[in-house]
Amino acid sequence: MAGLSLYCEAAGTGSDHDMEQSKRQWLEPIGRLAGVIAHDFNNLLTVILADLELAAFRTRDEDARGLLRRASEAAEMGVSFNKRLLALAGGRRFAPAVIKVNQHITDTWQVVERILSEDTRLQFHPGADVWPVKADPSELDGALLNLVANARDAINGSGEVTIATKNVQLTTAEAAGIGGAMPGDFVRISVADTGSGMPSEVATQAMEPFFTTKPAGAGSGLGLTSVGMTVARAGGFLVLDSIPGEGTTVSLYLPRTLEVAQDPDDGKDADLPFGDGQLILVVENDPLVREAVLQRLEVLGYAVLEAADGETALAFLEQGEPVDLVFSDVVMPGRLSGHGLALLLRRRFPGVGVLLTSGYASRMLPRRRRLMVRAELIAKPYSLQVLARAVRRALLAAGKAER
Template sequence: MPPSTVHPAENGDESGELAAGLTQEQLRQAQKMDAIGKLTGGVAHDFNNLLQVISGNLQLLASDVAGNPRAERRLANAMAGVARGSKLAAQLLAFGRRQPLAPKVVNIGRFVRDMDDLLRRALGEEIEVETVIAGGLWNTLVDPGNVENALLNLAINARDAMEGRGRLTIEAGNALLDTTYASAHGDLRAGQYVMIAVTDTGSGIAPDIIDQVFEPFFTTKPEGQGTGLGLSMVYGFVKQSGGHVKIYSEQGHGTTVKIYLPRSTQGEDRVVDIEEEDLRGGDETVLVVEDDDAVRDTVVAMLGDLGYRVLKARDAESALSIIESGIAIDLLFTDVVMPGPLRSPELARKASERQPGIAVLFTSGYTENAIVHGGRLDEGVELLSKPYTRDQLARRVRFVLADKARKAATSATPATSAAATPARPPLRVLVVEDDALIRMSIAEMLESRGHVALEAGDGNEALRIHASQPVDVLLADVGLPGMNGVEVAAKLRETQPNLPVLYATGDHTANGVRRDERTAILVKPYGVADLMEAIARLARR
């Protein structure tokens, strides 16, 4: 199907004064929207920091009240309030075009079909849903999560306008917006677009208010039945994506909202949801940089609860001093908006220079374009938006650390790769594990990478081996029979105080383990890459 060309209706009698009047009106509207956008962005930043403090402390409190149904119910209600507040802040940022987008190349036709079940559940059985997808549909570069939110908002608005009964039609096709149409719509660029149209058979919108429907908090719904942010979120997201949105309505007959998203000539991306990753912590060293004292204390406690060794700084300059001190840091977790002359992106760059391979994860309630340009996250940048839950923090940190390990393995040459002889001299690793099969597996992992494995089934055997030959690293299970792993390490350090110790455990909190520069924790189950990385960290320290 050929793309449709969109242009305004021609009128040979249209006067120059009318055209000038339209331009002035567009300018006033653009200035109003920009001012509201700046205001909402600033409000969202402080609001998200407050939500992060509340959310983090509620989640830390959860373990203290476990088993108390009344307290757990109250915590759940409080967390639900945090989630509502977070959604409100996200909608404000969306309207203000201040949200960090992570665009992917998407085929809208396939995307709409995949949303079919979700839309039908949201609309109910009394509304007929019809999708019309044009053949040869182009791809578009857009943030998938925001497209889904936009379509859901439009569908729910349509449901309310139809009072729960009617027909909703979603169309997708190719469109050409010509220069005449583009020049009549402010900052719109002429060119090729993918068009999504959502049409309902509802009551329609009165002509005297149709120009206000995209403004935040404007709603025609009864009090308590809508925030007035749904359409404003759609408007802001589409504009930030370089697109265009237009609404057509006739009272008593229905409404059509058309979204135009710029065409992409690239192949469709495969979207992977990291929320599917297993939830686990680790023992790596994380440097937290956050100027808000309450937020910093909360995230430090959450990361410590996950098993990480945590360092903290209140600004970028203090963080750089810690990095330059020589302490090995695995992950820099920094707020985007920081006080002082050194900005967070510059801190990340300097950190990478001083400690090559360090992973970087940004966090913010409002990015202020420090790592977002053209409305999109800079290439290779990882961002965890505030407020976030403990689970979201755990998954994102593990994802970024795992990605760092993958990149290191990919960039390694055959001569220096983990599969070849280690760059350092082979290490003599004393493996203390009472399960013979696990002990044998660990020994094979070590020997496959050029190290020497010394095997012991219990603490007494470990003491005999250590007394008879040199040991570079102790790898001990914490839950050994008789003498546990912590006690074995303490005995060996009586004669070898600086012995590096790697504890293997199925509990990331590793109760009884005192973490320091010579001590690391490896959470079961783990693979060869995890084991080699943990041993390398101990060697660096």
């Protein structure tokens, strides 16, 4: 049987407008549920990553550091999964960056390799002088992990999974032969397996949300859907080629960018910016997350004060506590959200710095009010480096630290 090649859009493969509209309406409540799950999961990951970082910070035993590093890498895979959940929910901001494709794949190789069995060989065939692309690095990682996991599951016994990159220049005539494609310069990232392949009736449904051929509990059916969403957000398209009995190749076509990629190591090993005893009020209702944040800030050289909600935080300030910075979660119980607290602080305590964090950046807040808040927001979970730099910026903005 001839192989099937099809173009896949972010929401599915159908071209009928009413069908696509129905799918979007059906996905809305699922997306809201995914957002709630992602928020709670991000809180757990915040605690896990914080404790792993603090343990590594305090030990000089290299064997222990190695174990902690591997545990952190596993937790980071959970972070990547959660970002895909948030993308589905529409609650994660698309954060594109210029990516050197071959270098990026090489940097994430160990993580990708770990999801394969011992009987499956993973190969990388990098193209020569591959152009940079502009996409969300975390989403691209998630897409590759999804495709490699699908390839692994398609292989019965031993087999091979091959990741390849190549520059592709599509003429108008060539683009016309690929549904939804356009002429131009693209980088093609393909993931090919030597697995069972798919018959045409299965391949045509492969991009549909929640469609899966895996047994119950073994897959959500959202993998290829999220991959398609990633490619579409980057301005590209996806092509699936499958031959029953011979294997499947999924190719991501990402537009070439003329922007210059920054060195991904810039600032990575830079010294942490430590505090000078400034008082930071941490507002967080989850006691485990709150304790993890307090410990991190103390390690960074700050004095800390804690509150479980916005009302308690305001009471501390009204009592005259010399707070330099309020670091608050956005989603909290009570009448005050993090955004509401930030607005009140701007009006009543303009000399106090504000920094916000959230495991699910809701888009329900009106844009005008977001502009009024004027506070930086960092996404959970965050590294010690990200926290240290964000706190430093917020203190500088409030005039509470020297440059």
